Amino acid sequence: MSATMIEGVLLAFVLGCALGAAVLKDVLASVIAFAAYSLGVSVIWVVLHAPDVGLTEAAVGAGIMTILFLLALSNTVRPSHDQFFESIRLRTVLGVGAFVVVMAATVPALPEIGSSAPVSTGEVTTYYLEHAYKETQVKNAVTAVLAAYRGFDTLGEAVVVFAAGAVALGVLRREVFA
Amino acid sequence: MIDLLLTRYNYYATMLLLGIGLYMLIESENLVKKVIGMNIFQTGIFLFFISLAYVDGASAPIVGKDVEAGAHVSPLPHVLILTAIVVGVALTAVALALIIRIYAEYGTLNESTIEELNHD
Amino acid sequence: MSADSDQGRERQESPGLYVESTVIMTTVRVIAPFVLTFGLFIMFHGADTPGGGFQGGVVAGAVVMMLAFAYGIDTTRDWADARLVALLGALGVLTFVAIGLGSIALGGVFLEYPLYPIKKASKYGMELVELGIGAIVASIAVGLFFLLAAGFGHAMDEPEGDES
Numbered sequence: 001m002s003a004t005m006i007e008g009v010l011l012a013f014v015l016g017c018a019l020g021a022a023v024l025k026d027v028l029a030s031v032i033a034f035a036a037y038s039l040g041v042s043v044i045w046v047v048l049h050a051p052d053v054g055l056t057e058a059a060v061g062a063g064i065m066t067i068l069f070l071l072a073l074s075n076t077v078r079p080s081h082d083q084f085f086e087s088i089r090l091r092t093v094l095g096v097g098a099f100v101v102v103m104a105a106t107v108p109a110l111p112e113i114g115s116s117a118p119v120s121t122g123e124v125t126t127y128y129l130e131h132a133y134k135e136t137q138v139k140n141a142v143t144a145v146l147a148a149y150r151g152f153d154t155l156g157e158a159v160v161v162f163a164a165g166a167v168a169l170g171v172l173r174r175e176v177f178a
Numbered sequence: 179m180i181d182l183l184l185t186r187y188n189y190y191a192t193m194l195l196l197g198i199g200l201y202m203l204i205e206s207e208n209l210v211k212k213v214i215g216m217n218i219f220q221t222g223i224f225l226f227f228i229s230l231a232y233v234d235g236a237s238a239p240i241v242g243k244d245v246e247a248g249a250h251v252s253p254l255p256h257v258l259i260l261t262a263i264v265v266g267v268a269l270t271a272v273a274l275a276l277i278i279r280i281y282a283e284y285g286t287l288n289e290s291t292i293e294e295l296n297h298d
Numbered sequence: 299m300s301a302d303s304d305q306g307r308e309r310q311e312s313p314g315l316y317v318e319s320t321v322i323m324t325t326v327r328v329i330a331p332f333v334l335t336f337g338l339f340i341m342f343h344g345a346d347t348p349g350g351g352f353q354g355g356v357v358a359g360a361v362v363m364m365l366a367f368a369y370g371i372d373t374t375r376d377w378a379d380a381r382l383v384a385l386l387g388a389l390g391v392l393t394f395v396a397i398g399l400g401s402i403a404l405g406g407v408f409l410e411y412p413l414y415p416i417k418k419a420s421k422y423g424m425e426l427v428e429l430g431i432g433a434i435v436a437s438i439a440v441g442l443f444f445l446l447a448a449g450f451g452h453a454m455d456e457p458e459g460d461e462s
Binding site for chain 1: 182185186187188189190191193194195196197198199200201202204205206208210211213214215217218221224225228229230231232233234235236237238239240241242243245247248250251252253254255256257259260261263264265267268269270271272274275276277278279281286287288
């Protein structure tokens, strides 16, 4: 797939916000940059034809997570600094850069974005897409896989959310959610 | 080289996001910024998976009665990433609860100060 | 050097957390019912259009957060009964597990919808499961919001010794 303008602009925005979250010294500025990053990423999901994932990322990433960060900041401290940008340590940048270069060397082995690879058009995918409506009577293939074909994983996910609430209660030494 | 960049740009963006997230995890002094770095790392991985599922010219995986081959994006990575996003927010909530507890115990959110306090 | 709290100390709200603003109060009062309806719409229509339990649950939980922004966290905490929130979450988990184990009791495998004796069992079973998931996510979102806003506090009735 050839790169379109909108994808390029979105990726540049997302990378800029992530860099901003990394180099800004103030924690509150970092949290706001992360919220903008999450919003940009959810628009990328919609452009890549993943509306369920985009809805979840917008609601959870740009919504709930930002609120939780702001609450944690208000209950702890927002340290004040004189400098605007973090001091970048060259040693860590070189180490992380080596990691990125090694991972990027594997990219030419991956299929082109948008081509019909076994991941996107293989046997399992075509089975689910063709039989989702006949066997589960819902039109949304993602919901069919989530709640019917792979419902056990969804049970685990719901219990993980429930357990997170219970563990947060235990960590903060409270008995009720209030 | 340019051709590589033009056809696999999402994967390169993924690697850069992984690098930024890893740098924040290792290097930030503030504990809350470490949690933000972890989240950036996670969304980089999500970008990798959703780009793998994308098929050129296809539409979102809302199927009807008759489905032609290759007309829809693959729904399986979408399901995986939905689960991963929700697990990520559960992780962030517990991490923030732990940070509030650490602050109540040590009075600071600076990682090196907490290490020093722990060593005496 | 630990910021130790005494036993039985009252729950304190951090100073400056609530700012009374007419604009926010009026806006929230107008749009909160619509946001709640939209959240329920996403939950119910997850079967045929993009959406589902997780997304709808988060949007429905965000309504309580909006009310807390407009009217103050303490006021909203007294209005939203803590036991109701926990009950909603537990009911969601129980719904999902009951539907899953019920099909084992009827002789099949876990979460086999066609075994239930209602017409179009698969579609309605999936809708109920999505509602259960939405209840879990909404209640945990609201619960975490109030919990993280309250901060650290000792458990209510125990006399607590010194932390070391």
